[in-house]
Amino acid sequence: MxxxxxxxxxxxxxxxxxxxxxxxxxxxxxxxxxxxxxxxxxxxxxxxxxxxxxxxxxxxxxxxxxxxxxxxxxxxxxxxxxxxxxxxxxxxxxxxxxxxxxxxxxxxxxxxxxxxxxxxxxxxxxxxxxxxxxGRIRSAFAMTEPAVASSDATNIETSIVRDGDSYVVNGRKWWISGAGDPRCAVYLVMGKSDPHNKSPHKQQSVIIVPADAPGVRVIRPMQVYGYDDAPHGHVEMVFENVRVPASNMVLGEGRGFEIIQGRLGPGRLHHCMRAVGAAQRAVDLHVLRLTDTNRKTFGKILAQHGAAADALAQSRLEVEQGRLLVLKAADMVDRVGAKNAMTAIALAKVYVPSMTLRVVERAIQAYGAKGVSQDTPLAYMYATGRTLRIADGPDEVHLMQIAKAELRRADALRARDDKQRALAAAKL
Missing domain, CATH: 1.10.540.10 (Acyl-CoA dehydrogenase/oxidase, N-terminal domain)
Structure with a gap:
């Protein structure tokens, strides 16, 4: 619990x-x-x-x-x-x-x-x-593309072209979560509306595309370690000469990066919140396995073997660390806004998915063959947890952001160091 x-x-x-x-x-x-x-x-x-x-x-x-x-x-x-x-x-x-x-x-x-x-x-x-x-419909956010490195969203090539009172959308997307659901009625599509803008962060826009618009076509569901997550899904899809009203533009042309930052900040944190819950469930399952009196090795239940108990303790430590990172980030979003809490969110986004994988892996090991089977939720938890190290920005992007935030402190730290040296010299 x-x-x-x-x-x-x-x-x-x-x-x-x-x-x-x-x-x-x-x-x-x-x-x-x-x-x-x-x-x-x-x-x-x-x-x-x-x-x-x-x-x-x-x-x-x-x-x-x-x-x-x-x-x-x-x-x-x-x-x-x-x-x-x-x-x-x-x-x-x-x-x-x-x-x-x-x-x-x-x-x-x-x-x-x-x-x-x-x-x-x-x-x-x-x-x-x-x-x-x-809850009458569902939705999807279409950003990632197979032909470019989408972890840098300035690379996205889907075109959004104004044509009179409409926009025409053309492009190929993949790993579009939720697009397989028969209840999915609307996509928020990110693409380039101004590819020649001098600022690479003002080339992109987000536009609303109804799922039943002519020219929208789902190619295939993608699988994560063999799981397709039907009927929700993570699909590859094509937008071919899809025409939507100009009123479907969100916020205005060139505001795409502003929108995705506003969307992904809290969204990344929600993923981490849920992942902490999954990790805690894995710990609970781990406890049950170690204390199962019907399963003994060398005359002892698993909990009586030191290495097995140590693994459980390590998982408990890491879940607590992840939970505190998430709560701190959530509190910062409340106090200073998602933009000013970006580093705190990034810290949670890097640590929590990896922590969840380690915790689930230890529980799997305790369950043995059963742990990788369909008889426990652990295998599926591992697959979804592994995806989170990539979804909403891979670890490497968030680590770059964390490093940049740390390095920005260099001048202030150097000034403090110089002051400390001067004070020490004055006392000699």
Whole structure:
């Protein structure tokens, strides 16, 4: 179980939400996971059928007041929580593969809803944000491309060309999460509207493309270690002469980087919040395995072997470290904004996915062959955790950002060092 509640005082409302959500995740969402995967089905039906159990869980989450908790309190559409308060709750959702969607707090919808809430016009909000927040549709964010190094988004080549009262979109995208879902009704597409602008960060725009627009074509689902995540999916897709109204431009031409930074800052942190929850669940499974009295080696249960117990202790240490990084970053976003909390977010984004992999790996090792099978959630947790070291910017990009922030302190540190030397010399 999470120990977050002991780190700071929660308001009575958030404490109540935490208790209700914990029960919902543990006793309704986690038990529903096997049925969810069974209902997905086989073959092409995997991309056509939404598991009925998830819709039942969504109704239950609404009844319990666990709906749209992610949207921060500075938006009029928000349920009123801070990022720090949501971090406590989001960690609990991360314990289950279905809980985030059940609470309408799953990626990529949370990031897309925040884009509409922060940058959308009244018309765009009415058409897309309202049904997304109601859970009637889903969405995708189309940025990454197969032909370029998309970790540097200035490389993106998809074209967005003005033509009278319309824009025409052409390009190929891949790893577009959520685009396989039959409920996916809208894409936020990033591309170049002004490729000759002297500033590489003003060449890009984000535009709204309805999923049923002529010229939108899904090529194939991508797999992560053999998992296709149907019906959600991570697809390769083509936009071929897709024409949309000029009113579908988000914020304005050349504002793409501003939008993705506003979207990815909180979104990266949400991934980390959920990953801490997954890591904590792995620790819990690890404890159960080590204390299973039916499984003994050399006359002892696993917990009585020093090396096995040490591995569990190491996992506990690392989960606590990751949780604190996430909570600090969430608190900074609340106090100084996502832009000024970029380094704190980057620290969490680098550390937490790698930490989760190490924790899950230790639990897998304790379970032996069962750990890599379909009989525990650990293998799937490892696959999704590994993806997070790449999604929303690879580790290397965030490490560069962290290093730059550190190096910017050099002049101040040198001035302090010089002052210390001068004071020491004066005392001699």
């Amino acid at each position: 999470s120990t977050t509640q002991s780190l700071f005082t929660l308001s009575p409302r958030v404490e109540k939400l935490r208790k209700v959500l914990e029960d919902f995740v543990e006793y309704e969402c986690i038990p529903a996971e096997p049925l969810y995967h069974k209902q997905i089905g086989q073959g092409e039906n995997r991309w056509k059928v939404v598991p009925p159990v998830i819709e039942q869980l969504k109704l239950r989450a609404k009844e319990l007041g666990l709906w749209n908790l992610f949207l921060p309190n500075y938006y009029p559409e928000s349920p009123g929580l801070t990022n720090l308060e949501y971090a406590v709750l989001c960690e609990l959702m991360g314990r289950s593969t279905v809980a985030p969607e059940a609470c309408n707090c799953g990626a990529p919808d949370t990031g897309n809803m925040e884009v509409f809430a922060k940058y959308g016009t009244a018309e765009q909000k009415a058409k897309w944000l309202v049904p997304l927040m109601d």
